[in-house]
Amino acid sequence: MAERAALEELVKLQGERVRGLKQQKASAELIEEEVGKLLKLKAQLGPDESKQKFVLKTPKETLTGKYGEDSKLIYDLKDQGGELLSLRYDLTVPFARYLAMNKLTNIKRYHIAKVYRRDNPAMTRGRYREFYQCDFDIAGNFDPMIPDAECLKIMCEILSSLQIGDFLVKVNDRRILDGMFAICGVSDSKFRTICSSVDKLDKVSWEEVKNEMVGEKGLAPEVADRIGDYVQQHGGVSLVEQLLQDPKLSQNKQALEGLGDLKLLFEYLTLFGIDDKISFDLSLARGLDYYTGVIYEAVLLQTPAQAGEEPLGVGSVAAGGRYDGLVGMFDPKGRKVPCVGLSIGVERIFSIVEQRLEALEEKVRTTETQVLVASAQKKLLEERLKLVSELWDAGIKAELLYKKNPKLLNQLQYCEEAGIPLVAIIGEQELKDGVIKLRSVTSREEVNVRREDLVEEIKRRTGQPLRIC
Amino acid sequence: MAERAALEELVKLQGERVRGLKQQKASAELIEEEVGKLLKLKAQLGPDESKQKFVLKTPKGTRDYSPRQMAVREKVFDVIIRCFKRHGAEVIDTPVFELKETLTGKYGEDSKLIYDLKDQGGELLSLRYDLTVPFARYLAMNKLTNIKRYHIAKVYRRDNPAMTRGRYREFYQCDFDIAGNFDPMIPDAECLKIMCEILSSLQIGDFLVKVNDRRILDGMFAICGVSDSKFRTICSSVDKLDKVSWEEVKNEAVLLQTPAQAGEEPLGVGSVAAGGRYDGLVGMFDPKGRKVPCVGLSIGVERIFSIVEQRLEALEEKVRTTETQVLVASAQKKLLEERLKLVSELWDAGIKAELLYKKNPKLLNQLQYCEEAGIPLVAIIGEQELKDGVIKLRSVTSREEVNVRREDLKTGQNRDFNFYYGYFIDYYWQKWPDTTPFSYKALGA
Numbered sequence: 001m002a003e004r005a006a007l008e009e010l011v012k013l014q015g016e017r018v019r020g021l022k023q024q025k026a027s028a029e030l031i032e033e034e035v036g037k038l039l040k041l042k043a044q045l046g047p048d049e050s051k052q053k054f055v056l057k058t059p060k061e062t063l064t065g066k067y068g069e070d071s072k073l074i075y076d077l078k079d080q081g082g083e084l085l086s087l088r089y090d091l092t093v094p095f096a097r098y099l100a101m102n103k104l105t106n107i108k109r110y111h112i113a114k115v116y117r118r119d120n121p122a123m124t125r126g127r128y129r130e131f132y133q134c135d136f137d138i139a140g141n142f143d144p145m146i147p148d149a150e151c152l153k154i155m156c157e158i159l160s161s162l163q164i165g166d167f168l169v170k171v172n173d174r175r176i177l178d179g180m181f182a183i184c185g186v187s188d189s190k191f192r193t194i195c196s197s198v199d200k201l202d203k204v205s206w207e208e209v210k211n212e213m214v215g216e217k218g219l220a221p222e223v224a225d226r227i228g229d230y231v232q233q234h235g236g237v238s239l240v241e242q243l244l245q246d247p248k249l250s251q252n253k254q255a256l257e258g259l260g261d262l263k264l265l266f267e268y269l270t271l272f273g274i275d276d277k278i279s280f281d282l283s284l285a286r287g288l289d290y291y292t293g294v295i296y297e298a299v300l301l302q303t304p305a306q307a308g309e310e311p312l313g314v315g316s317v318a319a320g321g322r323y324d325g326l327v328g329m330f331d332p333k334g335r336k337v338p339c340v341g342l343s344i345g346v347e348r349i350f351s352i353v354e355q356r357l358e359a360l361e362e363k364v365r366t367t368e369t370q371v372l373v374a375s376a377q378k379k380l381l382e383e384r385l386k387l388v389s390e391l392w393d394a395g396i397k398a399e400l401l402y403k404k405n406p407k408l409l410n411q412l413q414y415c416e417e418a419g420i421p422l423v424a425i426i427g428e429q430e431l432k433d434g435v436i437k438l439r440s441v442t443s444r445e446e447v448n449v450r451r452e453d454l455v456e457e458i459k460r461r462t463g464q465p466l467r468i469c
Numbered sequence: 470m471a472e473r474a475a476l477e478e479l480v481k482l483q484g485e486r487v488r489g490l491k492q493q494k495a496s497a498e499l500i501e502e503e504v505g506k507l508l509k510l511k512a513q514l515g516p517d518e519s520k521q522k523f524v525l526k527t528p529k530g531t532r533d534y535s536p537r538q539m540a541v542r543e544k545v546f547d548v549i550i551r552c553f554k555r556h557g558a559e560v561i562d563t564p565v566f567e568l569k570e571t572l573t574g575k576y577g578e579d580s581k582l583i584y585d586l587k588d589q590g591g592e593l594l595s596l597r598y599d600l601t602v603p604f605a606r607y608l609a610m611n612k613l614t615n616i617k618r619y620h621i622a623k624v625y626r627r628d629n630p631a632m633t634r635g636r637y638r639e640f641y642q643c644d645f646d647i648a649g650n651f652d653p654m655i656p657d658a659e660c661l662k663i664m665c666e667i668l669s670s671l672q673i674g675d676f677l678v679k680v681n682d683r684r685i686l687d688g689m690f691a692i693c694g695v696s697d698s699k700f701r702t703i704c705s706s707v708d709k710l711d712k713v714s715w716e717e718v719k720n721e722a723v724l725l726q727t728p729a730q731a732g733e734e735p736l737g738v739g740s741v742a743a744g745g746r747y748d749g750l751v752g753m754f755d756p757k758g759r760k761v762p763c764v765g766l767s768i769g770v771e772r773i774f775s776i777v778e779q780r781l782e783a784l785e786e787k788v789r790t791t792e793t794q795v796l797v798a799s800a801q802k803k804l805l806e807e808r809l810k811l812v813s814e815l816w817d818a819g820i821k822a823e824l825l826y827k828k829n830p831k832l833l834n835q836l837q838y839c840e841e842a843g844i845p846l847v848a849i850i851g852e853q854e855l856k857d858g859v860i861k862l863r864s865v866t867s868r869e870e871v872n873v874r875r876e877d878l879k880t881g882q883n884r885d886f887n888f889y890y891g892y893f894i895d896y897y898w899q900k901w902p903d904t905t906p907f908s909y910k911a912l913g914a
Contacts, residue, residue, distance in 0.1 A: 015590065018590050019590075022590075035589075035590050038590060039588060042588070075586060075587075075589075076586070076587040076589065077584055077585070077586055077587060077596075078584075078585040078586060078587045078588070079508060079587070080504075080584075080585065080627065081484075081487055081504040081507060081508075082529065082627075083528055083529055085528050087565075087586075097525065098533050100525055101525045101526065101527075101533075102533075102535075107536075109536065114565065116565075118589065118591075130564050130565060130566075138826075140826070142826035142827065143826055143827050143828045146805075146809075146824075146826040146827075146828075147826050149809075150826075153813065153816070157816065268809055271806055271809040271810050271813065272809060272813045273813055273817070330525060332525070366559045367554070367557045367558065367559055368554045368557075369557040381655075385655075385658075389662065392555055392556070392662070392666065395555070396555070397554060397555045397556075397557065398555070398556075398557070399556065399557035400655075402647075402649070402651035402652055402655040402656050403651065403652050403655075404652045404655075418557075
């Protein structure tokens with residue numbers, strides 16, 4: 001007993017030690033060593049159901065190669081003697097696997113589902129470990145920039161329809177970034193880390209970014225300055241044309257390709273009527289490693305009224321880009337299937353919409369019930385059951401209280417709380433007269449409706465088409 | 470090299486040994502011992518990324534849903550959800566994993582089929598095995614005393630697919646439950662009404678709902694002389710489909726086999742929905758053991774998917790995987806700009822439209838694309854028509870064509886244009902009624 005309590009205490013302390021090391025981002029080996037000790041302690045504690053006595057270091061799946069550093073955030077399933085499994089980290093890699101597996105060369109598909117990441121919620125506020133992703137992708141070999149333009153059109157349509165405020169879509173191109181860093185003098189090995197510094201420009205000042213690049217990442221100051229000349233620029237198609245004339249940048253083949261594609265993209269976006277929402281932004285250097293061409297990110301524009309608010313409402317609400325090399329990594333013959341797509345940040349949008357509803361004190365209905373079937377006196381349950389069944393059979397959304405003899409007041413109160421707009425009241429007198437009393441919950445107006453006309457009357461009032469849906 | 474090959478062979482043999490023991494239902498300790506040996510061997514094999522052959526498959530017992538399967542699934546869910554909403558149900562969602570301790574002790578013998586997550590130093594987690602236990606946990610956690618809710622989500626069971634043919638390890642459950650203290654049998658009756666409405670609307674054939682009561686079974690076995698200890702096993706014999714311990718009422722909906730199907734594979738026959746009353750579950754979670762009576766039902770959607778898919782195949786019905794109403798096409802070259810402008814106007818008017826991602830597609834290819842995808846209309850832009858200010862609207866099936874004026878076309882902001890275009894497309898839709906997006910013929914409509 002005491003021994004067990006002591007062991008449990010040791011397990012708890014070791015668990016805290018492990019968490020502490022992870023927070024401090026201690027070396028991977030040290031963390032692994034301490035996790036090993038923790039698991040040994042737990043094993044000593046004695047298994048209830050899990051009888052596993054040792055840790056299997058699962059060989060990292062090919063999944064790992066796709067996520068780089070983030071692969072430590074993948075949830076693994078316990079090895080129970082069968083295949084080694086992990087929970088999906090995003091929807092893009094499963095998509096690439098699906099394409100390769102079915103040998104598809106083109107498809108336009110959306111996928112809305114939950115994904116799983118062992119983020120440390122303390123470090124990344126508001127981040128969940130299980131959350132929705134909402135992806136749309138066009139895979140296939142097509143004429144340049146047409147599907148890319150459609151992705152941006154879709155992004156704009158969605159963000160407009162959601163009515164969560166004004167937004168801007170920042171656009172850049174991986175090849176332009178590559179070329180730009182090359183002519184500024186950034187070595188290949190520093191590419192990724194400089195990208196992540198530059199990407200912070202939307203949140204912090206250039207001075208801070210430069211300090212990080214020079215001070216922390218060992219970039220030469222003059223290189224940083226050259227980068228600064230470019231990345232602080234943003235604009236429309238005129239900026240694209242200006243850069244195409246840039247003496248240094250135009251010497252770089254990659255940058256030229258990227259600029260050429262962006263020019264074409266802007267032409268199409270103008271035809272789609274969304275060019276006013278798009279900004280070519282050289283500081284956009286976001287995301288995962290697999291983008292190969294155009295990249296984009298949509299941000300909400302903070303209104304003056306919200307200036308003092310918690311910045312949760314500001315930030316990226318959608319993003320995407322072109323990734324031509326991913327499917328080839330899965331295909332046994334390395335066959336490439338070019339892809340371009342977007343992901344809507346629905347979790348953030350849920351927060352924003354919820355915040356707005358609260359601010360507007362909007363009541364959110366959780367059901368769609370149109371009419372409550374109620375009784376005015378006792379011993380009318382049979383009549384209520386018959387009537388509600390008729391309404392259901394006619395496709396009307398109806399409810400009744402699960403009480404034999406409910407009070408009318410309680411039934412009306414139920415409607416008010418649930419937001420049900422109509423009550424169909426059965427009363428002894430009305431039954432004799434062959435009518436039902438139809439009452440509006442909000443206005444309290446009542447009218448007697450003949451039983452045979454009730455369905456039509458309810459449908460008329462609720463704007464429902466007369467045929468059964 | 471040779472050593473590695475030998476190890477790989479040992480791993481393979483040991484894996485087969487383990488599978489064999491599981492099939493024979495050998496003792497748990499023996500299986501555990503052999504699994505332990507297998508894991509040791511695998512550990513010795515060590516990680517070897519460079520030589521690891523990448524196998525392109527979904528995990529055993531799981532599948533991707535293709536667009537065609539999704540179309541069936543969407544329609545089936547649509548029918549079911551409409552019914553739940555018609556009865557005033559709210560909807561909830563819960564995480565795919567629960568704390569391991571939440572699921573412990575709730576599933577009896579079936580506990581060994583639970584997927585556990587690896588211990589990575591945090592909470593011990595398991596994938597949910599059904600939606601009922603999470604529901605009970607939700608009620609207890611939020612101290613709810615009544616709710617009418619539905620929940621449609623995937624659940625996870627480490628079944629051995631070889632033993633239970635057609636069974637997946639990841640599959641949809643579709644639950645509806647009424648929790649709360651109410652006057653007797655009213656919510657129970659509504660559950661059965663819902664079950665019948667759903668099965669009728671799905672039009673998958675005649676069905677029958679079998680009803681019984683746990684208390685009647687208890688009483689019956691008692692007076693027949695069955696000892697308490699033999700209760701469960703006798704029940705099992707009496708009804709092979711008994712898997713869960715519904716405490717009081719158990720009912721089950723069964724599809725009736727039509728005479729024509731009598732000779733077929735019995736996959737189309739069997740339980741498609743089940744449910745009952747379970748008053749004690751929430752009390753298991755509540756710290757004070759407060760009971761919340763519950764009654765509910767579960768629709769066997771996976772079986773229904775199969776049935777609908779089989780019917781569509783048998784009837785050779787084409788299933789559309791998109792809802793596109795019109796393809797914007799060009800009759801000659803150098804009309805991409807015009808196509809992009811027009812498709813954008815249609816989208817802004819809420820019309821479901823597409824265009825081919827080619828600068829200069831051949832008209833024939835564009836028409837063929839429509840036939841394959843089941844798109845009913847083509848809006849053809851041609852040089853002459855552009856000069857005349859019209860678009861040629863063509864029915865893909867009947868091949869009739871008509872010229873439509875474009876003169877009131879603005880950049881999608883003109884309300885009249887939007888109305889006109891929307892109305893026009895709808896009008897032509899009605900004129901050519903064989904162009905509904907998803908054929909209900911297979912569903913008997």
